[in-house]
Amino acid sequence: MTSMVTRAVGAPVARLEGPAKVSGAARYAAEYPQDHLAYGWIVPSPVARGRLDAVLIDPAEEDVLAVLWYGNAPELAKSDDPELAVLQSDEIRYRGQPLALVIATSLEAARRAAQAVQLEIAEEDHDVELRADHPDRYTPETVVPDVPAESSTGDVEAALTSAPVTIDVTYETPPLHNSPMEPHATIARWDDQDLILYDSNQHPSGIADTVGAIFGLPAGRVHVVTEHVGGGFGSKGTARPNAVLAALGARVTGRPVEVVLPRQAMFSIVGHRAPTLQRIRVGATEDGILTAIDHQTCTQSSRLLEFVESASVVTRDVYPVPNLRTGHSVVRLDVPTPRWMRAPGEAPGMVGLECALDELAVELGLDPVELRIRNSPANPRYVECLRSGAARFGWSERDPRPGQRLEGEWRLGTGMAGATYPASAMPSTARVRALGAGEYEVAIAAADLGTGARTILAQIAADELGVPIDKVHIRIGDSTLPQASVAGGSSGSASWGWAVTGACRELRAADGSSDEATFDTTELVQQQKENRHASGAHFAEVRVSTVTGEIRVSRLFGMYDGGRILNPRTARSQFLGGMIMGMGMALHEESVLDPAQGTWVNHDLAEYHIPTHADVEWIDAAWLDQPEDDLNPMGSKGIGEIGIVGSPAAILNAVWHATGIRIRTLPARLDKILTATP
Amino acid sequence: MRLTVNGAQHHLVGLDPRTTLLDALRERLHLTGAKKGCDHGQCGACTVLLDGRRVNSCLILAITQQDAEITTVEGLGHRGAPHPVQQGFLDHDGFQCGYCTPGQICSAVGMLDEVGKGWPSAVTTEIPDPNGDLLTDAEIRERMSGNLCRCGAYPNMVPAIKQAAGR
Numbered sequence: 062m063t064s065m066v067t068r069a070v071g072a073p074v075a076r077l078e079g080p081a082k083v084s085g086a087a088r089y090a091a092e093y094p095q096d097h098l099a100y101g102w103i104v105p106s107p108v109a110r111g112r113l114d115a116v117l118i119d120p121a122e123e124d125v126l127a128v129l130w131y132g133n134a135p136e137l138a139k140s141d142d143p144e145l146a147v148l149q150s151d152e153i154r155y156r157g158q159p160l161a162l163v164i165a166t167s168l169e170a171a172r173r174a175a176q177a178v179q180l181e182i183a184e185e186d187h188d189v190e191l192r193a194d195h196p197d198r199y200t201p202e203t204v205v206p207d208v209p210a211e212s213s214t215g216d217v218e219a220a221l222t223s224a225p226v227t228i229d230v231t232y233e234t235p236p237l238h239n240s241p242m243e244p245h246a247t248i249a250r251w252d253d254q255d256l257i258l259y260d261s262n263q264h265p266s267g268i269a270d271t272v273g274a275i276f277g278l279p280a281g282r283v284h285v286v287t288e289h290v291g292g293g294f295g296s297k298g299t300a301r302p303n304a305v306l307a308a309l310g311a312r313v314t315g316r317p318v319e320v321v322l323p324r325q326a327m328f329s330i331v332g333h334r335a336p337t338l339q340r341i342r343v344g345a346t347e348d349g350i351l352t353a354i355d356h357q358t359c360t361q362s363s364r365l366l367e368f369v370e371s372a373s374v375v376t377r378d379v380y381p382v383p384n385l386r387t388g389h390s391v392v393r394l395d396v397p398t399p400r401w402m403r404a405p406g407e408a409p410g411m412v413g414l415e416c417a418l419d420e421l422a423v424e425l426g427l428d429p430v431e432l433r434i435r436n437s438p439a440n441p442r443y444v445e446c447l448r449s450g451a452a453r454f455g456w457s458e459r460d461p462r463p464g465q466r467l468e469g470e471w472r473l474g475t476g477m478a479g480a481t482y483p484a485s486a487m488p489s490t491a492r493v494r495a496l497g498a499g500e501y502e503v504a505i506a507a508a509d510l511g512t513g514a515r516t517i518l519a520q521i522a523a524d525e526l527g528v529p530i531d532k533v534h535i536r537i538g539d540s541t542l543p544q545a546s547v548a549g550g551s552s553g554s555a556s557w558g559w560a561v562t563g564a565c566r567e568l569r570a571a572d573g574s575s576d577e578a579t580f581d582t583t584e585l586v587q588q589q590k591e592n593r594h595a596s597g598a599h600f601a602e603v604r605v606s607t608v609t610g611e612i613r614v615s616r617l618f619g620m621y622d623g624g625r626i627l628n629p630r631t632a633r634s635q636f637l638g639g640m641i642m643g644m645g646m647a648l649h650e651e652s653v654l655d656p657a658q659g660t661w662v663n664h665d666l667a668e669y670h671i672p673t674h675a676d677v678e679w680i681d682a683a684w685l686d687q688p689e690d691d692l693n694p695m696g697s698k699g700i701g702e703i704g705i706v707g708s709p710a711a712i713l714n715a716v717w718h719a720t721g722i723r724i725r726t727l728p729a730r731l732d733k734i735l736t737a738t739p
Numbered sequence: 740m741r742l743t744v745n746g747a748q749h750h751l752v753g754l755d756p757r758t759t760l761l762d763a764l765r766e767r768l769h770l771t772g773a774k775k776g777c778d779h780g781q782c783g784a785c786t787v788l789l790d791g792r793r794v795n796s797c798l799i800l801a802i803t804q805q806d807a808e809i810t811t812v813e814g815l816g817h818r819g820a821p822h823p824v825q826q827g828f829l830d831h832d833g834f835q836c837g838y839c840t841p842g843q844i845c846s847a848v849g850m851l852d853e854v855g856k857g858w859p860s861a862v863t864t865e866i867p868d869p870n871g872d873l874l875t876d877a878e879i880r881e882r883m884s885g886n887l888c889r890c891g892a893y894p895n896m897v898p899a900i901k902q903a904a905g906r
Contacts, residue, residue, distance in 0.1 A: 075829060082837030083825040083844060085772020085812035092771035168766060169757040242776045242784055242838040242889050291774070291838025292889050324777040511836030511890050634832050634892060641891030666781040666887060674880040677893045 109659025157329025224344025243291020332400025474719025551699025639704015745814025793849030
């Protein structure tokens with residue numbers, strides 16, 4: 062059959078919400094005008110551990126409607142997430158924990174009153190220092206995302222002993238913060254017994270369920286509006302305390318209440334990527350075939366929740382190794398709870414693995430691209446990324462010896478690393494309606510965090526319905542629409558696109574007998590192919606100042622297999638964005654916990670250094686664009702996270718090539734360069 | 740007190756003197772194009788033009804600006820008739836989540852005006868150089884570095900700004 066309609070999938074369609082975003086018309090959570098809006102301001106704990114005895118309120122501040130704390134706050138139902146039990150207990154489990162919420166008729170009054178609140182606290186000794194020899198270190202049963210903490214194949218110790226070439230190194234990654242530009246924010250309003258939440262999150266359906274359960278509301282009585290989201294990177298995947306606090310405040314005051322987290326509070330309340338101490342031992346034959354890997358990660362979690370950053374898990378899948386052991390241990394400390402941050406597990410884990418392999422390549426005298434090719438016999442797409450990426454980057458001109466290129470004060474070097482991320486889909490439901498005159502409405506409670514999801518779903522629906530994309534009206538970002546999975550785990554397009562495809566096909570199959578179709582993918586995704594991955598290769602060129610130690614990334618290139626690329630315009634932006642966050646991880650980003658105070662020392666955007674315009678020089682991404690048709694109807698694999706997987710290692714490996722210095726404790730700050738000896 | 744925003748004069752009754760220009764715009768005038776990312780002048784999301792110069796509106800008390808002409812992203816252009824910088828961002832996918840975008844766009848407009856006046860930046864090598872190009876990629880990156888973008892849309896903003904400047 063010939064179609065009159067040009068295929069929308071695969072075309073560089075501009076973001077549907079672009080005109081609204083560049084004109085300031087796009088509305089984010091805290092931007093919905095409300096009559097009699099009141100403002101909530103959190104009073105954070107000034108200590109890391111202790112008990113809250115009393116909250117004393119300065120009576121001088123006018124315009125204060127309520128000060129809520131555990132002594133007077135309404136009781137909430139228990140939640141799986143202890144962090145959502147806000148104002149329910151006198152126990153202080155980390156510095157920055159919300160101890161009270163001040164609600165006032167203006168933002169200024171709320172902030173001032175919150176600063177004037179006096180807390181009577183019985184402080185206790187705290188411990189926020191992660192050490193590999195910490196006496197409380199233990200092995201958990203599972204790590205994120207609910208997989209076994211340990212694995213073992215073959216005899217690792219024997220293989221390491223007999224291997225002609227071995228590497229034994231320790232890599233450390235610091236705590237990192239997601240730091241989306243839009244703070245976590247909620248406006249809550251009770252309409253009779255219904256709760257309306259304008260909330261910044263990655264999962265409207267999930268937020269509605271979670272917050273509804275906490276307030277004892279039946280399904281359907283919570284309405285979450287999430288039209289635009291100013292980034293999340295994992296930190297908005299579940300309901301955060303701002304949503305519960307706003308709803309509590311609104312219930313007590315009878316007004317709509319807005320709670321926007323101050324940037325400083327985001328460092329404590331909404332999660333961080335936990336630090337990792339990774340020991341990696343690798344054994345190989347003289348021609349570079351891996352015979353053994355042992356990858357052990359030590360990390361931290363909070364007193365409230367066991368959340369274990371799964372840095373060793375990635376090593377189970379990338380290269381086939383006959384003798385493989387991976388494991389994790391964790392120490393529960395008086396720290397804020399770590400959570401998901403873009404590519405949890407993979408991002409830090411591939412620093413350890415791919416830097417260790419670079420060290421192995423040097424030991425073997427083997428090109429690092431060739432080392433990876435030799436160890437990927439059953440992964441042709443990965444090999445193609447390595448080969449094609451190397452050719453496009455100009456890798457073959459590289460002198461393998463370190464410290465050979467000097468231009469003025471700058472030492473130049475190049476490095477590379479592999480990339481991988483699981484490809485999966487989660488159950489979702491979509492609805493399609495024929496509106497007449499050849500127009501259609503597609504509805505699903507997905508969230509577009511800047512990924513391009515809204516646009517991609519319109520492209521998919523247009524092709525399935527056989528109409529131009531401007532005939533498709535997309536409705537997302539609202540929990541009253543059909544249930545959608547979280548915008549996380551690089552699974553959004555696969556999960557929601559699958560549901561949209563199914564609904565469109567059912568509508569067409571009805572052949573006019575119905576003007577509406579709904580499709581639930583729950584059964585289909587249970588049968589999806591397991592252990593599939595997107596893959597890629599990153600190549601970096603850096604220059605390192607011999608005077609200041611400053612590191613500049615002159616070139617950064619990513620070559621990817623993401624299955625079918627649904628929209629090359631938004632895909633390129635996502636790849637580049639991940640790579641730039643990876644640059645931050647390699648060179649700039651580091652959250653510092655003060656052992657004495659138990660607080661993040663650098664808890665703002667002046668001192669937590671994310672990449673700026675001036676940090677990004679030449680950068681590009683390319684892809685194979687080969688559909689993986691047995692994975693989902695689109696043949697696509699998620700691409701939201703793979704850009705940060707391996708790109709930090711490529712940069713660190715380039716720093717070694719430029720200088721002869723191995724930076725094994727991230728980030729590669731200039732003081733570490735200046736004080737190191739090659 | 741009064742505020743002149745995007746050519747319209749507003750009279751604000753009972754405004755708390757502690758109110759920042761950013762909060763006055765967002766909470767009182769519902770001009771939510773100016774974004775609050777950090778409230779401390781560290782991220783640039785709140786950038787607006789004050790008598791044509793780019794400023795962080797979170798660091799300015801509204802009551803001190805009664806005689807200023809304030810331009811927000813809403814005043815630069817609209818959906819039907821975007822400003823050339825807005826059009827550049829659309830043409831080059833110069834944003835993802837869009838939250839830093841109004842600040843980036845206002846900042847770029849102010850920056851292009853500074854370049855037009857021949858103001859140097861930290862990477863300008865020859866001063867004064869009337870024939871020199873103050874709109875190299877390096878100049879744009881340096882001059883825009885007060886505006887953070889966590890999505891990492893920087894590489895697409897550079898050609899967007901160049902297009903708007905007619906380069």
